[in-house]
Amino acid sequence: MKKIICFAMFLALSLPPLGACALTLAVEDAWEPYANPDGTGMSVEIVTAAFKSVGVEVVLEVLPYARVLHEVKSGKYVGGFNVAREASREDDFLWGREMLFLAHAHYYHHKSSPLRAQDPRSLQDGERVGVIRGYEYGNLFHDHEGIVRVWANRHDQIIDMLRLGRVQAVIMFEKTAGLYLREMHLEDEIQAAFPSEPSRIFVAFSKRRPEVPHYLELLDEGLRRIKADGTYQAILDKY
Template sequence: MRPFPALLLIALLSAIACLPSQAAAAETVELAIEDAWEPYANADGTGMSNDLVKAAYRAVGIEVQLRVRPYARVLVEVRAGTVAGGLNVAREPSTAPDFLWGQELLFQADAHYYHRSDRPLRAKSAAELQHGERIGVIRGYEYGEQFFRNDAINKEWVSRHAQNISKLLAGRLDAIIMFDKTANLLLTRNGLAKRIVPAFPCESSLIYVAFSLRHPKAAYFAGKLDEGLRIIKANGVHAAIAAKY
């Protein structure tokens, strides 16, 4: 055997061995996401928020591993640094000091007070809720400073939207707060779109991925998410995903 082909083969194999594998090169960020905010975040790990975050990180070459949890548990894990960050957290004075925030908004979630069409609220705006009205809300969610500062209403906290809907139908609540995409989905699915209707707006929530103050790479992953979100907002992917829901 002539030596040249053998030497060439050895050189080629050495070059291939030195190339990093695609799997080894891929970065992965681990995030926690809630399990019960349809259609933003579903129990099976799908939803609008999931799609937006995965698309943003994909745009900068990072894979996402999601831990699906109850919302309260998401916040616990992010604060502890068990994960780099968590979805979907509203950036408000009550939450701002606890987390590291990126610059790019994930999305804005609009919400309303919903009441029974046959038993409407007397109030015509959130500011007029001053008479002990029983308002159903989800434990751990943020509803804006006006809501939290209003001590003239009775805030009744539960874990699931289905509980609030049942209590409203039974006359045990005067109104419930739901984000509009969630309300449209749940009320239509259950044939309740005419029985439970929007009364007036609640404050909109600015939804972010909240990053941990204790995770060693949280600042890095927050910066990469900002970069990816800017890309998908510019190229239309963000709008296309939001429109699906």
């Protein structure tokens, strides 16, 4: 499929599109079920439905998360997702008013060796926490100087670390944890201990592309439309 980025599609949001145009966005490849390796997933459905509602076809480039960030920041792509909007990268990208969704996360522990902590602040110095390289977990996690962060590339890897006792906890987003623990038959062994900070998930837009303000406005409008007509909630309910 020929990928075309259109620089002019509407005279105004209320007018119909001028021709068939496509916007190429980068999406991460391993945050199931939000974004799957085959380019499907909850956030993919939200983004494509929002843009479709304002007449924009989306073409996806599925990439590792670190590449999504790098190549959007460099201007290779107009935008990419799923990016947590946090202070550490607020100035790296342009952001719309409408977030895609709020992703809830927990610290998980093994029932044979439960954490003594009741919240992120009370984790003990030296406790090892498994996390995914490049992901954002909030200020409470990043500012805790006593814990040992053990980074991995995939969720099954940090789950295995926990199962084998190599870490005392892992942080996973709820829907991801539910999917992996079911597939790995570990629902009875690995359980949520307490909440981590939720993440506000956005499409991050490049500061290096002149057409970005146009697409920012269209995405915000599209998200408002699908929230108003029930499409957004129907997508959430599937997952």
